[in-house]
Amino acid sequence: DAGITQSPRHKVTETGTPVTLRCHQTENHRYMYWYRQDPGHGLRLIHYSYGVKDTDKGEVSDGYSVSRSKTEDFLLTLESATSSQTSVYFCAISGGSEQFFGPGTRLTVL
């Protein structure tokens, strides 16, 4: 299995609070991604990174920011969490045509 971990695995927070999710890889892959998964919507891309300090927006980026200061770490930040951001968040890495996914973070915003 690809070495990719996410933390925390579960989080409950309140509306208006900042939240940061971490994705860590040991594969030295260049590309990293953050997705959210909601019933009926499949996987939707939030942001992705194509190198250290190189990031770009995905399909559903509003309300999210990312940072990548090291190859191995990709952080997703919700500056002020809203109930609509309750979801399961997956990080993925890629070195080619195949993406490897982390175990996911279940985030609940009350």
Added chain:
Amino acid sequence: GQSLEQPSEVTAVEGAIVQINCTYQTSGFYGLSWYQQHDGGAPTFLSYNALDGLEETGRFSSFLSRSDSYGYLLLQELQMKDSASYFCAVARAGSYQLTFGKGTKLSVIP
């Protein structure tokens, strides 16, 4: 924009064969991937087709017709453990992003 269509649910009998179709509309199409996701788990890569034709990996095969903007995943000798959601995803030329379909929930019954 991009869009993918796949059936939302499919039910099949253990030991049988099932085909999950995926039609797509996208500019700059490069390839079609398939991912499997069990309930509560992370998506895992199954196959990738960049050229027309059939790719076989054990009990699973994937087909692509670029001229028809169509592909399918074929699962043979169905087992109960194949009960999962299956996602098709398109890759575009010059991009390492994937756009996912909403997924097909496969239920294998005895």
